[in-house]
Amino acid sequence: MMKTLKTRALLLCSLSVLFTTAQAAEPADVAVTRLGNGPIITPGMDARMGGNIQGPSLIKVPDWVENPLGNYYLYFADHRGTYIRMAYADDVTGPWTVYSPGSLRLEESFFPTTCPPCSHRPGRTGALYAHIASPDVQVREDLQQIVMYYHGQSVGRQFTRAAVSEDGIHFEGNEEDLGRAYFRVIEHKGFHYAMSMPGFLFRSRDGLTNFEAGPNFFTPNMRHSALLIRDEHLYVFFTNRGDEPERIMLSTISLKGDWSE
Helix, strand or coil: CCCCEEEEEECCCCCCEECCCCCCCCCCCCEECCCCCCCCCCHHHCCCCCCCCEEEEEEECCCCCCCCCCCEEEEEECCCCCECEEEEECCCCCCCEECCCCCCEHHHCCCCCCCCCCECCCCCCCCCCCCEEEEEEEEECCCCEEEEEEEEECECCEEEEEEEECCCCCCEECCCCCECCCCEEEEECCEEEEECCCCEEEEECCCCCCCEEEEECCCCCEEEEEEEEECCEEEEEEEECCCCCCCEEEEEEECCCCCCC
């Protein structure tokens, strides 16, 4: 796995990615179309959530969820927040309504609710705050559960945990440290692969426990990835810290061969 990596820049901020359906040795071309003409979530939509809006993750609500709020759930965070925000809509283009109570709360996450005990890694200084953020939410049809990966600040480092839910609103956190912060997870041939910041790869058989660490494919400035698989290629959408202007980058990685190479 992961023999080659090609990178290109996408200059739009909202992505709808279209691919050719033919099997191909090379990555498919990518067409980008913006949906709508403005942000779908703004600070004024809910007095509680504040102005920092980051890490969105969208799911289509599965049929086995009873009495859903809408057809789509959108999860997001404040990077200094004490709960994972949530919005719902019947159409992916909106209108969206913020569910003010939110979903997973810091006190349910197994991360510290105060600092200390949470702390910086040795030698680092700067702002320090108890929080959970950057949700990545997956519908697990095999389990009939909705899984949320989230990171938080612990003693000396930030890392990722997982929480599970039957309704997409009320989540139960798990204590296991899965790996680095900012997990984005995708399933491929019996494994759940996670890309963390800045570009470290992990994998797990069940997607909930025992993630093993693999290689790193990106520079230390890589941030905020999103993953898609087409035709034996992993498409990694990401940003780079410090870019002016900001842009969304795309790298493609071959899925053939040994995953750890």
